[in-house]
Amino acid sequence: MSETLTKELAVTRALELPFWKKPTNAEILGGGITNFxxxxxxxxxxxxxxxxxxxxxxxxxxxxxxxACRAAHVAGIAPAVRYFQKGALVQDYVDAEPLSEADIQDPQRLRSIAGVLTKVHREATQLIRGPVLAFWVFHILRDYAETLRLMDSDHLPSLNALMAKAEKLERAVGKVQLVLCHNDLLPANILNENERLWLVDWEYAGLNSPLFDLGGLATNASLSEGLQQILLETYFDAPISDALWAQYSAMKCASLLRESMWSMVSEQTSKIQFDYASYTRENLLRFEHAYADLQLK
Structure with a gap:
């Protein structure tokens, strides 16, 4: 959208869609830093x-x-799509509460989320139709770096060092399996409707390693190492080898770098009112701590 999209303009545009017969009670919902x-x-x-x-x-x-939304709905983990046009997607409203970090840190809830991710990666992967984007985090990081250079970003002085670390992380991740992933597992994108879990906000969905969803969930919910073990053992239904843990840890670290560089680019391109600069600093700090813990050579 060319102009800055305000809450008032968002409501107006939503009500103008030809889908409606007698629309009422329009209100902005919380969450979302790339859309309303x-x-x-x-x-x-x-x-x-x-x-x-x-x-x-x-x-x-x-x-x-x-x-992705349509495939996830058929798999039973996303609301139905009722209408689509350029710039607007209408789905059923689910009377559910978004999860918090604390909610996800509950071991039983975490096991339930692992089951939902299994449905994404196994069932929705088979159900999605038509062209599907890839979401390979290391390609994304390289593209972000070039975008930031072209925009003469204030973050230019740190790019070479960050990309050198990205190369080491890509080697540490190694070969992966490609499945449909959500790729944006913030707590607010997981809804709880009387213990039935839904995933929403599929805009970053694409073919990726399941380790990215697992690692992204872990970082976004600040999971302890013990809870991460529960997540992975539930998802893989087996004890986790040292090799798989190392691969997962590298991908988890890469997810933090991607979030940091996503925010760097958004500082200059986004028309949504949000403090991207603070978000960049917060995620870069988390990335540097996670990278130091890996002790990659």
Whole structure:
């Protein structure tokens, strides 16, 4: 969207969609730092409108989000899509609460989330149709670095060192299995409806290693090492070898670097009102700590 999208403009655009018959009670929902979500009731049913254009610098293409949402719905882990047009996706509203870090840190809840991820990686991978984007984090990091150079970013002095670390992480990750992944497992993107879990916000979905979803969840929910062991052992249904733990740890570290560089680019390109500079600093600090713990050569 060319102009800065405000909450008021988002509600107006949502109500203008030709999908509606008698829309009422339009309100902005919380969450989302690349788009707005508008809740609307129409003829006794409630929906959520996700407003957002393609974000090329981040690899977000809405046709891909649509395909992922549809596959995830058939797999039973995402609300149904009811309407789509350029810049707008309408889904059923789920009367559920977004999880917090503390919620995810509950061992039983964590095991349930591992089961949801299994459905994403095994079932939704088989169900998705049409062209599907890849989400290879190390390609994304290289592209972000070049984007930042072209924009003459304030972060230029740190790029060479960060990309050298990215190369070491890619070697440490090694060969991977490609499946459909969510790739943005923030606690707020996991909804709890009376202990049924839903995943929302599929804009970064794409073919990737399941280790990225597992590592991203761990960093976003600040999981202890013990809880990470529970997550991986539940997901893989087996004890975790030292080799797999090392591969997972490198991918988890890469997910922190990707979040940091995503924010660096967003500092200059996003039209959403959000303190990206502070978000960059926070995630870079977490990345550097995680990278130091790996002790890569």
């Amino acid at each position: 979500n508008v809740k609307i009731t129409d003829e006794g049913r409630t929906y959520v409108v996700r407003l957002g254009e393609d974000i090329v610098e981040h690899g977000v293409m809405r046709f891909n989000e649509l395909s």
